[in-house]
Amino acid sequence: xxxxxxxxxxxxxSWAVANVFIQRSGKMIGAPRALLYALLVGAAxxxxxxxxxxxxPQPLALSHLAWLALAGVSGLIGYAGMFAAFEKADLTxxxxxxxxxxxxxxxxxxxVLGERPxxxxxxxxxxxxxxxxxxxVGSTRGASDESGARKRGLFAVIASSAxxxxxxxxxxxxxxxxxxxxxxxxxxxxxxxxxxxxxxxARLLKEPLGLPGPGAWRLVIIxxxxxxxxxxxxxxxxxxxxxxxxxxxSSLAATFTVIYAWAILRQRQSPAALIxxxxxxxxxxxxxx
Numbered sequence: 001x002x003x004x005x006x007x008x009x010x011x012x013x014s015w016a017v018a019n020v021f022i023q024r025s026g027k028m029i030g031a032p033r034a035l036l037y038a039l040l041v042g043a044a045x046x047x048x049x050x051x052x053x054x055x056x057p058q059p060l061a062l063s064h065l066a067w068l069a070l071a072g073v074s075g076l077i078g079y080a081g082m083f084a085a086f087e088k089a090d091l092t093x094x095x096x097x098x099x100x101x102x103x104x105x106x107x108x109x110x111x112v113l114g115e116r117p118x119x120x121x122x123x124x125x126x127x128x129x130x131x132x133x134x135x136x137v138g139s140t141r142g143a144s145d146e147s148g149a150r151k152r153g154l155f156a157v158i159a160s161s162a163x164x165x166x167x168x169x170x171x172x173x174x175x176x177x178x179x180x181x182x183x184x185x186x187x188x189x190x191x192x193x194x195x196x197x198x199x200x201x202a203r204l205l206k207e208p209l210g211l212p213g214p215g216a217w218r219l220v221i222i223x224x225x226x227x228x229x230x231x232x233x234x235x236x237x238x239x240x241x242x243x244x245x246x247x248x249x250s251s252l253a254a255t256f257t258v259i260y261a262w263a264i265l266r267q268r269q270s271p272a273a274l275i276x277x278x279x280x281x282x283x284x285x286x287x288x289x
Contacts, residue, residue, distance in 0.1 A: 005241060010230075014226045014233060014253075015230040016253045016254075025212075030087070031084045032083075032202045037212060040195060053236075056185070060180040067176040067177050072193030074165075074167075085159035089152060091261035094160045097163075098254075
């Protein structure tokens with residue numbers, strides 16, 4: 001049991017590190033450019049992990065490819081929303097909203113997969129919904145005295161919500177793709193598909209996509225590695241502990257990120273936005289129980 005908890009904690013810390021470096025790389029070279037190269041680094045790392053950890057009990061079929069396509073499209077929406085939100089807004093606002101993907105995943109499981117949630121899932125979803133509303137109100141009203149701050153707060157909530165929507169659909173679809181490609185093979189495929197789908201959009205929007213400089217490469221590589229380490233750790237954690245133990249501990253990444261942003265980066269929000277962030281993080285943990 002203890003090794004499983006330790007791996008789950010590593011997952012949370014890895015994804016919290018990824019969140020911080022997503023923001024730093026986005027501010028340095030722009031979100032689209034940072035996203036493209038982080039996806040490529042993540043794909044390379046996932047392929048390495050696949051060679052050591054993956055099992056493929058099912059042959060590849062057309063149904064797997066259909067789920068993979070859905071995962072790629074929704075993954076691009078999720079990553080684009082997250083990178084854009086982290087670049088433009090404080091992590092204390094954007095991270096809690098993005099972390100509400102678990103509520104979207106639960107709704108997807110109910111509406112599409114026919115699963116039936118327990119009472120605590122409804123309670124967790126209620127906390128997440130309430131928290132997102134409070135964050136949205138607090139991040140826009142609390143900054144009403146600053147020029148353009150209200151618009152930035154509104155953009156952060158919209159982009160973060162797009163990120164939550166994308167991840168909420170992408171992550172459940174892994175369960176349908178991984179039997180044929182392996183857990184990390186599926187991750188690599190989704191990363192590469194996101195990059196392929198995003199390239200024409202970035203070109204259409206005339207976004208610069210040249211190779212990052214040495215300083216930016218360091219940030220991008222750390223982002224891609226941290227994302228991959230998170231996936232590897234949660235997979236290893238499930239070997240030693242049940243998902244009911246691993247999932248809540250892994251969900252602490254949002255909480256760790258918000259604490260870091262508040263204590264180290266000195267990102268201060270209105271009391272309402274902070275309360276909303278706490279509600280979302282609590283709801284995410286309750287959903288994962």
